[in-house]
Amino acid sequence: SQKIEQNSEALNIQEGKTATLTCNYTNYSPAYLQWYRQDPGRGPVFLLLIRENEKEKRKERLKVTFDTTLKQSLFHITASQPADSATYLCAVETGGFKTIFGAGTRLFVKA
Amino acid sequence: GAGVSQTPSNKVTEKGKYVELRCDPISGHTALYWYRQSLGQGPEFLIYFQGTGAADDSGLPNDRFFAVRPEGSVSTLKIQRTERGDSAVYLCASSQGGLEGEYEQYFGPGTRLTVT
Numbered sequence: 001s002q003k004i005e006q007n008s009e010a011l012n013i014q015e016g017k018t019a020t021l022t023c024n025y026t027n028y029s030p031a032y033l034q035w036y037r038q039d040p041g042r043g044p045v046f047l048l049l050i051r052e053n054e055k056e057k058r059k060e061r062l063k064v065t066f067d068t069t070l071k072q073s074l075f076h077i078t079a080s081q082p083a084d085s086a087t088y089l090c091a092v093e094t095g096g097f098k099t100i101f102g103a104g105t106r107l108f109v110k111a
Numbered sequence: 112g113a114g115v116s117q118t119p120s121n122k123v124t125e126k127g128k129y130v131e132l133r134c135d136p137i138s139g140h141t142a143l144y145w146y147r148q149s150l151g152q153g154p155e156f157l158i159y160f161q162g163t164g165a166a167d168d169s170g171l172p173n174d175r176f177f178a179v180r181p182e183g184s185v186s187t188l189k190i191q192r193t194e195r196g197d198s199a200v201y202l203c204a205s206s207q208g209g210l211e212g213e214y215e216q217y218f219g220p221g222t223r224l225t226v227t
Binding site: 004006032034036041042043044045046049089091093095096097098099100101102103104 | 115142144146151152153154155156159161166167202204206208214215216217218219220221
């Protein structure tokens with residue numbers, strides 16, 4: 001079956017460390033993959049998009065990698081801050097503009 | 112502001128009733144999406160529009176759910192004969208949807224639907 005898996009358990013890290021979140025997918029061949037941030041009671045907010053021909057993409061303290069062979073994307077937040085605490089969602093393209101979201105990983109950054 | 116807006120923000124209805132949820136996308140965005148999200152889960156795809164037409168409605172759970180976008184802007188999600196299992200946050204998003212592949216989705220705050 002088609003599936004998107006993200007770390008189901010919350011990730012707790014110390015301020016200043018690098019947070020690494022994983023997104024694995026099966027039975028898709030996405031042309032692109034996106035990462036979103038969601039805070040409680042709010043809609044998701046777009047962070048980064050990476051295309052199938054890109055290995056890595058960066059934006060400020062964020063870095064995303066995309067390995068189409070492993071069917072995996074890694075999302076890194078360097079020099080993490082308590083304000084980075086949120087749920088991070090991976091979204092996989094499944095045809096044109098349609099995307100399917102993973103369940104998300106909750107990140108807690110402790111001061 | 113110029114973001115995606117959704118109304119109402121909260122809706123409580125009795126089992127069996129009909130509800131309509133409205134989404135106002137960002138002006139000029141041709142793609143519009145509906146998702147629903149339950150606690151602890153990611154957004155579950157329901158339907159997406161390119162302009163006025165439903166490009167993919169494969170996520171609608173059954174024929175009680177229907178969505179329209181008659182003028183290619185505002186969209187309404189309609190749920191007939193509501194059931195308690197329909198209780199969730201319904202999210203709307205829009206994206207530019209152009210030939211350049213502007214795929215980033217901008218989400219509204221959601222409508223929290225509670226069926227009693």
